[in-house]
Amino acid sequence: MSSVVVSDPGRSLARGFGRGVRDWIPAVVVLVATLVGWELAIDAFDIQRFLLPKPSAIADRFWAERETLWAAGWFTFQEALWGFALGCSVAIAAALLLARFRPLGTALMPYFIAANAVPIIAFAPIAVAWFGIDKGSKIAISAVLCFFPVLVNTLKGLTSVKPSSIELMRSYAAGNVQIFRRVRIPASLPYLFSSLKVASVLAMIGAIVGEYFGGSLTSLGIQIKSAAALFNFETAWAAILVACILGISFYLAVALVERLAMRWHPSARGAQS
Amino acid sequence: MSGVGSTEPAGVSGVGSTEESAAAVTISGLEKTFAKGGTTALVDIELELRPGEFVSLIGPSGCGKSTLLRIIGDLVEPTRGTVHVGGKTAHQARLDRDYGMVFQEAVLYDWRTVAKNITLPLELAGWSRARRVERTKEMVDLVELSGFESHHPWQLSGGMQMRVAIARALSFDPKLLLMDEPFGALDEMTRERLNLELLRIWEASRSTVVFVTHSITEAVFLSTRVVVMSPRPGRIAAVVDVDLPQPRTADTREEPRFFELATELRELLRGRTAEGVH
Numbered sequence: 001m002s003s004v005v006v007s008d009p010g011r012s013l014a015r016g017f018g019r020g021v022r023d024w025i026p027a028v029v030v031l032v033a034t035l036v037g038w039e040l041a042i043d044a045f046d047i048q049r050f051l052l053p054k055p056s057a058i059a060d061r062f063w064a065e066r067e068t069l070w071a072a073g074w075f076t077f078q079e080a081l082w083g084f085a086l087g088c089s090v091a092i093a094a095a096l097l098l099a100r101f102r103p104l105g106t107a108l109m110p111y112f113i114a115a116n117a118v119p120i121i122a123f124a125p126i127a128v129a130w131f132g133i134d135k136g137s138k139i140a141i142s143a144v145l146c147f148f149p150v151l152v153n154t155l156k157g158l159t160s161v162k163p164s165s166i167e168l169m170r171s172y173a174a175g176n177v178q179i180f181r182r183v184r185i186p187a188s189l190p191y192l193f194s195s196l197k198v199a200s201v202l203a204m205i206g207a208i209v210g211e212y213f214g215g216s217l218t219s220l221g222i223q224i225k226s227a228a229a230l231f232n233f234e235t236a237w238a239a240i241l242v243a244c245i246l247g248i249s250f251y252l253a254v255a256l257v258e259r260l261a262m263r264w265h266p267s268a269r270g271a272q273s
Numbered sequence: 274m275s276g277v278g279s280t281e282p283a284g285v286s287g288v289g290s291t292e293e294s295a296a297a298v299t300i301s302g303l304e305k306t307f308a309k310g311g312t313t314a315l316v317d318i319e320l321e322l323r324p325g326e327f328v329s330l331i332g333p334s335g336c337g338k339s340t341l342l343r344i345i346g347d348l349v350e351p352t353r354g355t356v357h358v359g360g361k362t363a364h365q366a367r368l369d370r371d372y373g374m375v376f377q378e379a380v381l382y383d384w385r386t387v388a389k390n391i392t393l394p395l396e397l398a399g400w401s402r403a404r405r406v407e408r409t410k411e412m413v414d415l416v417e418l419s420g421f422e423s424h425h426p427w428q429l430s431g432g433m434q435m436r437v438a439i440a441r442a443l444s445f446d447p448k449l450l451l452m453d454e455p456f457g458a459l460d461e462m463t464r465e466r467l468n469l470e471l472l473r474i475w476e477a478s479r480s481t482v483v484f485v486t487h488s489i490t491e492a493v494f495l496s497t498r499v500v501v502m503s504p505r506p507g508r509i510a511a512v513v514d515v516d517l518p519q520p521r522t523a524d525t526r527e528e529p530r531f532f533e534l535a536t537e538l539r540e541l542l543r544g545r546t547a548e549g550v551h
Contacts, residue, residue, distance in 0.1 A: 164380045167348050171374040171451075172394045173367055182393070186384040264384040266427050 053234045061234040062241055069223065069235075073242040076207050076220040079135050080250070083142020084203035088196060090143070091150035098151075099158035099184065100176070109155070116148035121209055128213050138215065142206035146199035150192070157191025158184045190265065193258035200254045204247040295360045297449060297481040298322040298345060303354035305340055313506040314340045318354065320500065320509065327475060327482045329492035329499045331538065337507025338485045339453050345483060346372050346451045359448055366449070370398055373442030373480070377454040379434035381426035381441075388413065388422040391441045398445055412440040415474060432463040439471065443478055450475075450482045456491070465523075468494055472521055489542070493517070493534045494526060501541045511541045 035055045041047065042054050049057070062069065098105035124141055131137040161184055169179045211221020220243050227235035303318035314337040322328055330338040343349040345356055347367040358366035366372065381390050391412050395405045413419055416436040426434055435455060442450060456464040468491060475482055486492050492499045496515050503510040515534055517525055525531055 162378075162380070164376045164378060165382070167343075168374060168376070168380050169397075170348060171346055171367060171372050172397045172445075173370050174397050178397060182397075183382065186382070189384075262384070264386075264425055266425075 050231060050233050053237055057234045058237045058241065062238040065235060065238060068218075069239055069242045072218050072220045072223045072239065073246050075216060075218050076211065076243070077204075077246045077250070079138040079210070079219075080142050080203040080207040082135070083139045083206055084146050084199055086139065087143035087146030087203070088150050088199055091147045092154055092192070095151050095154035095158060096180070098155055100180070102159075105155060105159070112148060112152055116152055120144050124210055124213050127210065133214050134216065137213075138207045138210035141210040142203040145202040145206040149198050149202070150195045153191045153195035154188055157188025161187045189262055193254070193262065196254050197251055197258070200250045201247060204243065204250060208243060296321045296357075297324040297326065297359060298483070299357045300345070301355055303341075303344065303356065304352050305337065305344060305349070306352045315344075315507045317508055322481055322483070324481055325479055327484065327495055327497045329484045329486055329496040330502060331486055331489065331492045331499055332502030332507070332542070333504050334487065335507075336502040336504040338502050341507070342451050342453050342483060342485050345449075346374055370394070370445055371448045373445070373447035373450045375435075375438050375442045375450070375452045375455045377457045379426070379431075379438040381434055381437055383426055386423045386425055387418060387429070387437050390426065390437055391444050394441060394445045408444060412444050415443070415477070416440040416470070431459055432467060435459065435467060436470070439474065443474065443480075446478070446480075448480060450480050452482065452484045454485050454487065457486070464491070469523065471495065476520060489535050489538045490526070493531060493538065494521060499538060501538060513538060513541070
């Protein structure tokens, strides 16, 4: 396989896209079947609406309360976005620093890995005390959730470059800065982006869970929590749907940037058959 | 050439200019002990290479031939002894970009196209864009990869990748080409074809080549001299002049003298490992 010279990249991209559409058909069939089955099952088994409302009822509510829900969604998404931006940028800066000063990285790495395994959500009530009931605490929780996976992965990407790649650069009399710019950083991009995708999901989780501990009325967490408390389950589910749409869009946006930034990568050329 | 290389004051690297026929590489009293485990990798290495020579280092695994190559290239520090390249210390030679290195793996940067990989050392050396483009084209032609300039490394076969690595190593016209088993991972047929290509390139570029291999026939075919090394600790067991006529062709491999030399090397290698005779 490695000895095959791939023909025109443009054509294989187009072919990949065509194949992509065909590949989606089974998934769409599953979605439609699930929704229809769900709708029918609720009548057939007489399921209580507080356990699970009908999809059609959720859709009705989603439409009827679209303004409130999307306002809440936008509010929460902003918190997630700020948390993501803050957590990831600090993590990337820290990774660059620790990769540059290796003894520091070696000394701190075990703690980062340990911290990465801590259920940070447990700190949510304390974050409210530290950063206030408003956006601050949600951004902080999102940022901390994003920080560790991005740090650990980026550092791994920056430091697991093949020794011969570095030796080659040194043989060209390249200094440390040039080695970082031209080898370590590009080599770390696949690691960085897979952690950014994870972080995009974690940022939304952090913001919503943070809101469960109190916050603005126009936020998804509060909408979900209060709707459920008032037995208004269709609204709660509609708010969850908004959260899903925003979360998936966020993830896809990061994945798109990944594609654009790593057009050189084999996976970007429809080669992942 | 006296004193410990690294203690020489900066700026006197030009002392070699007094003798135009300065050796391409002079290694004296070289010893290498690895700090980890205290393994002695190399002892008593004395070697002088003339400009334009093609010298192979051959020996069993663990004889320190790759380490010796890396010491010449200033990628590994020797424990004792000195290495001078064209009258300069190895360190100064590296900073002056006198080395073109090729490893067993092609070590191409995946995010760069073929042309961009070849141009990398030129970028680092601060060449202008126009000169880089022109030079890259020359190198692509030299290794016969025209039409593949905008391909990425993963789209090429192993042999083509190695040709890119060689083009990259030669792009800035280094005085010394250091090659660490460059064809070791390739199949026999590709290896023989690239051997011929390398000789053609060597004749065109007139640079000095140090070539690490563990293939006896490859060493005989390519070299003007072969340095036979023995393991634990690595030392020079013998130096064999390869008096086959130049230029070498595919027929060279069938000459009686080729077999004689291969046999001689084989016996030297066996003698060293089995009996340890001096």
